[in-house]
Amino acid sequence: MWKPDRSTRKPIYQQITDYMERRISFGEFPPGSVLPSERKLANLLGVNRSTVVLAYEELRASGIVESAQGSGTRVTKHKWGLTPKQTPNWKTYVEGGTFLPNLPFIRRIREELRKKTGIIDFASGELSNDLFPADTIRSLLQEHPFLGQLGYEDPQGYRPLRQTLVSFLEEHLQIQSTDASILITSGSQQSLYLITQCLLSPNDAVAIEDPSYSYSLPMFQSAGLRLFRLPVDEHGINPEDIITLYRQHRIRMIFLNPNFQNPTGSIMATERRIRLLEIASELGIPIVEDDPFTLTALDGNPPPTLKSLDKTGNVLYIGSLSKIAASGLRIGWLLAPQTVVDRLTDARQQMDFGLSTIPQWIAEQFISEGHFENHLKTLRRELEKKRNEMVRGLQTIMGDYMSYTLPQGGLNLWCKINREVDDFKLLDEAIKRGVLFVPGSVYGSDQGHIRISFARPHFDEILPGLSYLKEALDIHCK
Amino acid sequence: MWKPDRSTRKPIYQQITDYMERRISFGEFPPGSVLPSERKLANLLGVNRSTVVLAYEELRASGIVESAQGSGTRVTKHKWGLTPKQTPNWKTYVEGGTFLPNLPFIRRIREELRKKTGIIDFASGELSNDLFPADTIRSLLQEHPFLGQLGYEDPQGYRPLRQTLVSFLEEHLQIQSTDASILITSGSQQSLYLITQCLLSPNDAVAIEDPSYSYSLPMFQSAGLRLFRLPVDEHGINPEDIITLYRQHRIRMIFLNPNFQNPTGSIMATERRIRLLEIASELGIPIVEDDPFTLTALDGNPPPTLKSLDKTGNVLYIGSLSKIAASGLRIGWLLAPQTVVDRLTDARQQMDFGLSTIPQWIAEQFISEGHFENHLKTLRRELEKKRNEMVRGLQTIMGDYMSYTLPQGGLNLWCKINREVDDFKLLDEAIKRGVLFVPGSVYGSDQGHIRISFARPHFDEILPGLSYLKEALDIHCK
Numbered sequence A, B: 001m002w003k004p005d006r007s008t009r010k011p012i013y014q015q016i017t018d019y020m021e022r023r024i025s026f027g028e029f030p031p032g033s034v035l036p037s038e039r040k041l042a043n044l045l046g047v048n049r050s051t052v053v054l055a056y057e058e059l060r061a062s063g064i065v066e067s068a069q070g071s072g073t074r075v076t077k078h079k080w081g082l083t084p085k086q087t088p089n090w091k092t093y094v095e096g097g098t099f100l101p102n103l104p105f106i107r108r109i110r111e112e113l114r115k116k117t118g119i120i121d122f123a124s125g126e127l128s129n130d131l132f133p134a135d136t137i138r139s140l141l142q143e144h145p146f147l148g149q150l151g152y153e154d155p156q157g158y159r160p161l162r163q164t165l166v167s168f169l170e171e172h173l174q175i176q177s178t179d180a181s182i183l184i185t186s187g188s189q190q191s192l193y194l195i196t197q198c199l200l201s202p203n204d205a206v207a208i209e210d211p212s213y214s215y216s217l218p219m220f221q222s223a224g225l226r227l228f229r230l231p232v233d234e235h236g237i238n239p240e241d242i243i244t245l246y247r248q249h250r251i252r253m254i255f256l257n258p259n260f261q262n263p264t265g266s267i268m269a270t271e272r273r274i275r276l277l278e279i280a281s282e283l284g285i286p287i288v289e290d291d292p293f294t295l296t297a298l299d300g301n302p303p304p305t306l307k308s309l310d311k312t313g314n315v316l317y318i319g320s321l322s323k324i325a326a327s328g329l330r331i332g333w334l335l336a337p338q339t340v341v342d343r344l345t346d347a348r349q350q351m352d353f354g355l356s357t358i359p360q361w362i363a364e365q366f367i368s369e370g371h372f373e374n375h376l377k378t379l380r381r382e383l384e385k386k387r388n389e390m391v392r393g394l395q396t397i398m399g400d401y402m403s404y405t406l407p408q409g410g411l412n413l414w415c416k417i418n419r420e421v422d423d424f425k426l427l428d429e430a431i432k433r434g435v436l437f438v439p440g441s442v443y444g445s446d447q448g449h450i451r452i453s454f455a456r457p458h459f460d461e462i463l464p465g466l467s468y469l470k471e472a473l474d475i476h477c478k
């Protein structure tokens, strides 16, 4: 959403005048329609009401709007020589479309972060800027000339990167693959998107974890899937639940994040994995293993992936550099049977013609030149420090407000709040005090949990953030 | 699709053995199923039949497959301890999904190019490698340290790039905008995809040009749109046709490429543009102006864009660096009313979390540091040379086989063939002789046209390519 730019010399009220004028001329507010009240617009833009009053006065002065008796400010009827029917009714377009919008609280959190007010961010499940391998990437860029070609890249992905990933997957995760069975994507998010668009049809039943990764929910809903939930406990989902779901709903696919699950952090128990693979293979159901976190295992001893145990080829494996290197590179991969890779490649070519060569080339260099090993060591050490700091804070600051299980990897802590809370209201209080987190109900789970990221805030922000959160809880629970 | 790798030391037959073994173990060919015949597989992979025979013998020797009496080669029943029901039936998944595959001839052309046999490429509507600003980009990368952040980028796009585009659009195309009304996309392709997914619903009627940009057709069909065609002549579409379509089908959107239209190269006449805008505004129908080619105007005097004439905000404007700088950067932009930008940003965040920062940063540097002007001059000069060479070739080599209108920009020549031809069969003949083009019927138009790109082949390939094409025509028309 547009916000006034506080870094330029143009006065804010003037920026708002121009902005509203543009919206009017673009037909968002057709002639005769009523503008948002001054108070409402001020709220939306995060400015004082008096600033909006000034802006509306400007618009009135230039004859674009007029005061409407008792009903605020209205777009002048014959300004621009427009009649209402002359511009497209954008509202009906924006509200149409098969693609559903994000959940409102996700938009809310994103808005807060975009304001750049210095709010402490326990909400984003990503690394802090100091943990990205920025120096390495900078020197890669400066020391190695880019000799690749600049035409349309193979939509399946830059082949040297796919070849490097074959060794990477084998070495780090004991996963066998070939470059022909790997598709490079713009992160796990795009992998999930391609799978839902190309392999599933509206009304298909699929099983997902409860709670589960929040950004995938609207995407699944946009695809018209029927979602059935597999409760996650400390040891992951219970595979026997799948049999029941299959009998009742003929589920066609299972989406799991077995290692350091988002949001709970739990690791699926080995016996459960084995049983899960047996069941999936018996019923012929594909499992999508969404695996962004395995290599964050703090002790350097990652649990096995499902894919490495998969003998029947039931597992579509999804990985990404986002959580172990840099989310801004937008590099992910999908390992699947040849026919599936071919199908998804063909579709993604229609959606965006494939990824830019350059980040793929950077990723290839970064992984293949041994930078990765060192980076991973540092990353684990720093993540462990931060996790410990957050746990220390929870113990010293939070009293008995929260319980949690100590995560052994991943980027988040999943906390149960030992009080009655409305997690959205709690978020409001927390934002007022300068800290963001993700309400648990976002993940589809019951009220009473929150997810806080220890990876995203700077080390020094962890304790202050927890104090603000404690204040918010005090207010909310009193 | 997988192809044997001729650059490694591993024998081809061995590569094929491994490949088929993998497909079998991944459940593509369940136990008991029949493998493709040796001849068919050899054809698909572009190898001799004897090579596949060797591979199948290997598979037989290791007990994975067996000869089936009279019916070829069959996967052994109890190898792997699998029963047919144990692996997912990938075929049903691959054939499901709402997303339609690309047209077969597009896949065919892509396959030929992927083989890297040195075939002369008149098919790809993109620049040749020597026309990309590779040196400039290389030195940008080496001389300017990347100081951006490496976290998730704003899904609306890197703000400095949006700001630079505001000046760029004003200066080069007389288009007014603000950075808040620009969305950065992974090329025009993604812009079109977002529009169809987010602003239109299945069964909506839309108007497209005939002939029109081929890659958009399956995408529109995947979205369930009803397509109505506006014939394109030398001066573009006839705007009055829209009134008829609107009366009959309530068309909800119009997709146009008014400057150097793909594939015809035609420029929409100014009176028609003005009338079109009047009609669209009268009926309240948005126009999507897909404008990748304007700045390729060979004489440096680009025709005006629709957007620059649009007073009522009916035009959603789409641009891209693909045809004027480098398609492999995957940088495009969409200019739209605020609500539309907000909606598309929200959706694309769900699809891929936004673009990698790095190509956006490169694009920003490239445009803002004045490299662009010089590059554009060189580009136009070189394109003009190539177009002239191709026209010379058509005159000297083709006799009276083809007629065409001289294109003043864009990357292609649209040729009418003055004989009865089956353009797909002609393509087969041409491929045999070492040249690729795009059959006209791909663009939805009548038989009897082909599109040949003068931009993609190297200068020295233009005449030989035309000779091969002439041979193919001789055979086909005799």
Ligand SMILES: Cc1ncc(COP(=O)(O)O)c(C=O)c1O
Residues within 6 Å of the ligand: A125, A186, A187, A188, A189, A190, A213, A257, A262, A290, A292, A319, A320, A321, A322, A327, A331, A332, B352, B353
């Ligand atoms: C479980 C899970 N899957 C997928 C993603 C998307 O990550 P990427 O940046 O690779 O698209 C995330 C990001 O938070 C995640 O937690």
Ligand SMILES: Cc1ncc(COP(=O)(O)O)c(C=O)c1O
Residues within 6 Å of the ligand: A352, A353, B125, B186, B187, B188, B189, B190, B213, B257, B262, B290, B292, B319, B320, B321, B322, B327, B331, B332
């Ligand atoms: C008319 C038209 N639109 C869109 C595109 C897609 O271009 P890109 O996604 O590379 O910007 C092309 C490419 O050929 C085209 O010709």
